[in-house]
Amino acid sequence: MNLTLGLDEPEAALRARACEAIGVAREHLRDLRIARRSLDARRASGGGRHFRFVIHVDVVVEGMPTGETFDGASRTGRVKPLAPPQQLQLAAADVAKRPDRVVVVGAGPAGLFAALVLAESGVPVDLIERGGELRSRGRALAGFLNGRRPDPENNLLFGEGGAGTYSDGKLYTRVDHPLSHPILETFVACGAKPEIVFDSRAHIGTDRLHAILPALRERLIDAGVQFHWNTQVSGLRFHEGGGARAITGVETNNGEVACDAVLLAIGHSARDTWEHLLRDGVKIEARASQLGVRIEHPQALIDAGRYGTGPEAARLGASYYGLVCRAEKGAPGGHSFCMCPGGQIVASVNTPGHLCTNGMSNSRHSSPFANAAIVTGVGPREFGDGVFAGVDYQRALEARFFDEGGKDYTAPAQRASDFLKGRESTSLKATSYKFGVVPGRIDLLLPSTVRDGIARALTAFNRQISGFASEEGMLVGVETRCSAPLRIPRDPDTFRARDIANLYPVGEGAGYAGGILSAAIDGAAAAQALLKNPD
Ligand SMILES: Cc1cc2nc3c(=O)[nH]c(=O)nc-3n(C[C@H](O)[C@H](O)[C@H](O)COP(=O)(O)OP(=O)(O)OC[C@H]3O[C@@H](n4cnc5c(N)ncnc54)[C@H](O)[C@@H]3O)c2cc1C
Numbered sequence: 001m002n003l004t005l006g007l008d009e010p011e012a013a014l015r016a017r018a019c020e021a022i023g024v025a026r027e028h029l030r031d032l033r034i035a036r037r038s039l040d041a042r043r044a045s046g047g048g049r050h051f052r053f054v055i056h057v058d059v060v061v062e063g064m065p066t067g068e069t070f071d072g073a074s075r076t077g078r079v080k081p082l083a084p085p086q087q088l089q090l091a092a093a094d095v096a097k098r099p100d101r102v103v104v105v106g107a108g109p110a111g112l113f114a115a116l117v118l119a120e121s122g123v124p125v126d127l128i129e130r131g132g133e134l135r136s137r138g139r140a141l142a143g144f145l146n147g148r149r150p151d152p153e154n155n156l157l158f159g160e161g162g163a164g165t166y167s168d169g170k171l172y173t174r175v176d177h178p179l180s181h182p183i184l185e186t187f188v189a190c191g192a193k194p195e196i197v198f199d200s201r202a203h204i205g206t207d208r209l210h211a212i213l214p215a216l217r218e219r220l221i222d223a224g225v226q227f228h229w230n231t232q233v234s235g236l237r238f239h240e241g242g243g244a245r246a247i248t249g250v251e252t253n254n255g256e257v258a259c260d261a262v263l264l265a266i267g268h269s270a271r272d273t274w275e276h277l278l279r280d281g282v283k284i285e286a287r288a289s290q291l292g293v294r295i296e297h298p299q300a301l302i303d304a305g306r307y308g309t310g311p312e313a314a315r316l317g318a319s320y321y322g323l324v325c326r327a328e329k330g331a332p333g334g335h336s337f338c339m340c341p342g343g344q345i346v347a348s349v350n351t352p353g354h355l356c357t358n359g360m361s362n363s364r365h366s367s368p369f370a371n372a373a374i375v376t377g378v379g380p381r382e383f384g385d386g387v388f389a390g391v392d393y394q395r396a397l398e399a400r401f402f403d404e405g406g407k408d409y410t411a412p413a414q415r416a417s418d419f420l421k422g423r424e425s426t427s428l429k430a431t432s433y434k435f436g437v438v439p440g441r442i443d444l445l446l447p448s449t450v451r452d453g454i455a456r457a458l459t460a461f462n463r464q465i466s467g468f469a470s471e472e473g474m475l476v477g478v479e480t481r482c483s484a485p486l487r488i489p490r491d492p493d494t495f496r497a498r499d500i501a502n503l504y505p506v507g508e509g510a511g512y513a514g515g516i517l518s519a520a521i522d523g524a525a526a527a528q529a530l531l532k533n534p535d
Pocket of ligand 1: 105106107108109110111128129130131156157158159160161162163164165166167168169170171172231232233234265266267268269270273338346348358359360506507508509513514515516517519520
């Protein structure tokens, strides 16, 4: 049930409030757990702000409650029976098939949690990752920053932890899935703060993620997972018999690895791997995706827009936004994406000669900048037909922005007010982007649909956060890798790829997730399906 709590009220007050809401005597309340907590910072009807927490609680009570209050709360749906908690590991009785060996490709959230489910359910796993462990990845990134030459295998997208290792570590997802709870509990067991399990704006932060990943790695090694770092899968080996094709192993730069099944968790940037898969006969389809630019503001401007300037605002920390402007009457819409409060803009690059932005933050959200992507949807109408048309569209834009920035990862930038007026910015504000920015006509560099969607979105968002589209908003581009423009079709129940009996495409690179938590859920759910479904 949902309860409210003032900013200064202690959590203990929830017990009395819960009992009152369901008509249960205090002594009959056995347990109360916060399942979700969000901050309500909306304006009251008089215009002022009244801050409060909205808290969803799960309770355990002695006996089945009866009485008018409880019946009323049940009838209106205010209280519901709790579903039994789910586990990541399967009990032996639930395992219909235990393969001798499974290869998991990719050590991002989808691959790591798939490997965890399999290994802790007793299946030997080879986890193959083209990038290196955290430490060597960090060295490669420092080399990129100093020498302005990206390492194609160890970068912000590839290496231990996958694409979210240098991120805000936001863990909220629109997917309401029973596996999200055990996954969040796993992060906590590896060192994340307990609040991430229920906080509606839960985030871990890059600094903490870098302590959590080695702990998760140790747990996987203890469960028997064999890691193959700096090892790139470049092809699939098949047993060609009657019926569906079946994989017998994978080819890598370090030799072949035999297996009974492959969980493919390659993320949205392994463009070469998609090409290898297509060559090997894996069905791949084009799909619509989103792209746009990053926008950065002083965090103080966003805080004033979200929380006002009253005394309570200072206690609430760096504020967040998630804004949407719908497409209407043929005019494109836009939305904010991957907002990083108190963060920095980063070069999310794995291919030399391409520029792509993204954002990250530390756990304290302590930088004076707030950034987010502002993106609009693009599909075959924009990029044409063909499986790789969306990828080529991304590539062309990334190369255009790289060239315009001076070919050294300096990024073109434009003030939001100048973008809307269609003119170059004569001066730029300082940004958090470490490679630096130069004035550029982002309004002309972007395709017209994307430009128009972003322009409509900026205008709408300026009504919600004063100054959003002013000279204080710096656009830095280009942001192309918001989602995979491809999908590897699979059966919705068994998670198996079409026509290949033992291939399980998962996570963002297969087109089934968008974010750390949803990718982890997809990987874990696919691993469970692999064990539950007999051939
Ligand atoms: C800078 C940045 C910030 C982000 N911030 C957030 C955030 O705050 N919150 C959020 O929810 N999401 C965030 N995201 C998105 C999130 O990281 C992804 O949605 C998520 O990581 C997808 O998980 P995945 O496991 O499907 O793929 P990935 O994390 O992309 O992992 C795929 C892995 O597969 C490996 N791989 C690819 N091809 C091969 C091959 N042929 N052989 C071997 N290995 C291979 C790659 O090296 C990579 O490590 C961010 C992304 C970036 C880039």
